[in-house]
Amino acid sequence: MLNLTKSTRAFAEAQEYTPGGVNSPVRSFRSVGGVPPFIQNGKGSKIYDIDGNEYIDYVMSYGPLLMGHVPDCVAKAIKAAVDRGTSYGAPTVAEIELAKLICKLIKSVEMVRFVNSGTEATMSALRLARAYTKRESIVKFIGCYHGHHDSLLVKAGSGATTCGVPDSPGVPRGVAMNTITVPFNDETALEAVFAEKGKEIAAVIMEPTPGNMGLVLPHDGFLDFVRKITKKHGALLICDEVMSGFRGAQGGSQSLYNIDPDITCLGKVIGGGLPVAAYGGKREIMMMVSPAGPMYQAGTLSGNPLAMNAGIAALTYMIENDVCNKLTAVTAKLTAGLEKAAAEAGVPVQVHHLGSMFTVFFSDKPITDYESATQCNPEAFKIYFHSMLEKGIYLPPSQFETNFLSLAHSPEDIEKTLQAAAYSFKQVAKHLKK
Ligand SMILES: *Cc1c(COP(=O)(O)O)cnc(C)c1O
Numbered sequence: 001m002l003n004l005t006k007s008t009r010a011f012a013e014a015q016e017y018t019p020g021g022v023n024s025p026v027r028s029f030r031s032v033g034g035v036p037p038f039i040q041n042g043k044g045s046k047i048y049d050i051d052g053n054e055y056i057d058y059v060m061s062y063g064p065l066l067m068g069h070v071p072d073c074v075a076k077a078i079k080a081a082v083d084r085g086t087s088y089g090a091p092t093v094a095e096i097e098l099a100k101l102i103c104k105l106i107k108s109v110e111m112v113r114f115v116n117s118g119t120e121a122t123m124s125a126l127r128l129a130r131a132y133t134k135r136e137s138i139v140k141f142i143g144c145y146h147g148h149h150d151s152l153l154v155k156a157g158s159g160a161t162t163c164g165v166p167d168s169p170g171v172p173r174g175v176a177m178n179t180i181t182v183p184f185n186d187e188t189a190l191e192a193v194f195a196e197k198g199k200e201i202a203a204v205i206m207e208p209t210p211g212n213m214g215l216v217l218p219h220d221g222f223l224d225f226v227r228k229i230t231k232k233h234g235a236l237l238i239c240d241e242v243m244s245g246f247r248g249a250q251g252g253s254q255s256l257y258n259i260d261p262d263i264t265c266l267g268k269v270i271g272g273g274l275p276v277a278a279y280g281g282k283r284e285i286m287m288m289v290s291p292a293g294p295m296y297q298a299g300t301l302s303g304n305p306l307a308m309n310a311g312i313a314a315l316t317y318m319i320e321n322d323v324c325n326k327l328t329a330v331t332a333k334l335t336a337g338l339e340k341a342a343a344e345a346g347v348p349v350q351v352h353h354l355g356s357m358f359t360v361f362f363s364d365k366p367i368t369d370y371e372s373a374t375q376c377n378p379e380a381f382k383i384y385f386h387s388m389l390e391k392g393i394y395l396p397p398s399q400f401e402t403n404f405l406s407l408a409h410s411p412e413d414i415e416k417t418l419q420a421a422a423y424s425f426k427q428v429a430k431h432l433k434k
Contacts, residue, residue, distance in 0.1 A: 004053075066314065106251060122205065122238070151179055152205070190225070237262050
């Protein structure tokens with residue numbers, strides 16, 4: 001058993017001051033039960049809690065830490081930036097440099113605007129799509145998560161799925177009414193929506209490779225279909241690559257599936273572990289954004305120099321060291337090992353991976369959308385999760401989250417993870433037999 005005495009005390013105290021004791025719901029471990037370890041520090045592939053336990057980390061701050069915890073390149077850039085000043089409310093050349101890097105990496109992006117969170121990026125992208133098309137309705141896919149603002153907190157995945165409140169109280173009905181939801185991978189449903197409401201639809205927003213209902217992949221031709229039907233009806237296509245940008249592939253998942261969206265949202269990796277997100281796209285559309293155009297959007301700390309310099313360091317290192325391709329290979333190896341361990345234990349799983357992301361679904365059926373994802377065995381996941389934690393492997397505490405690898409994960413880490421998985425799948429098998 002893990003000793004979590006100090007974490008238990010901290011969690012009790014946290015609940016006095018913060019709802020549920022956390023500032024992001026999934027951190028509370030509510031869907032798997034137990035006490036969340038409170039983290040003291042991280043280095044490379046590992047995190048250490050305040051009780052002195054060490055874990056190999058597959059959360060990686062839910063995606064941002066592509067090179068692991070505190071890589072030298074990013075730490076140096078942040079320290080140097082701090083010494084110059086933390087925020088000015090005036091432009092810096094770092095903003096140009098990070099914008100250039102993003103435009104070079106994501107082919108469909110010609111201009112970007114920096115914000116502080118993925119939520120802000122998708123919220124602003126929707127406003128931009130509505131301003132540009134002069135239409136009000138939005139189409140989103142069930143189980144895709146785009147942040148917690150009102151328009152998109154409708155049939156969302158991630159924490160919203162885990163806590164069982166896909167439609168939150170407090171979201172005005174009038175706002176939610178403008179959000180149309182369809183199942184992912186379902187051309188027929190999307191076609192029907194456009195046939196009925198095509199002239200009202202400002203945009204379709206999608207995670208091209210959804211990661212917030214666990215990692216689900218588009219079937220052949222689906223993304224292409226979405227691109228074609230939006231174009232045909234004069235609606236914009238917004239690719240939310242806040243997670244998949246630089247996790248799916250160096251050019252974003254859009255490069256893997258060869259689609260050309262009008263607007264792209266980015267976040268997580270682009271801040272190198274600091275709060276940065278962005279939305280960008282075709283110049284003609286982006287020129288609508290204030291002060292170049294009439295669509296208002298602003299932010300006191302947007303383009304913050306510490307965050308910009310962290311992002312520049314992370315993306316530069318990523319490009320120079322071919323990080324995405326390296327991680328794709330390691331992830332493929334790890335997931336093949338997980339599949340094998342599950343098979344040997346006689347536990348039915350569906351293992352999905354893309355780039356440096358992966359999910360183990362406890363199901364004997366293919367997972368193609370939210371409906372099939374939610375039919376996975378929650379009890380099996382709980383046992384797997386706690387067995388892995390006991391063996392020093394820190395996974396996201398929900399079936400509906402994606403696991404992330406980093407460049408810091410060593411061959412020994414992978415080996416240790418596979419040994420822990422062999423043990424954990426056996427624990428699951430015992431439960432299934434009962
Ligand atoms: C994480 C995420 C967001 C929200 O980003 P925050 O920084 O948490 O607001 C939006 N879209 C996707 C696809 C995400 O994975």
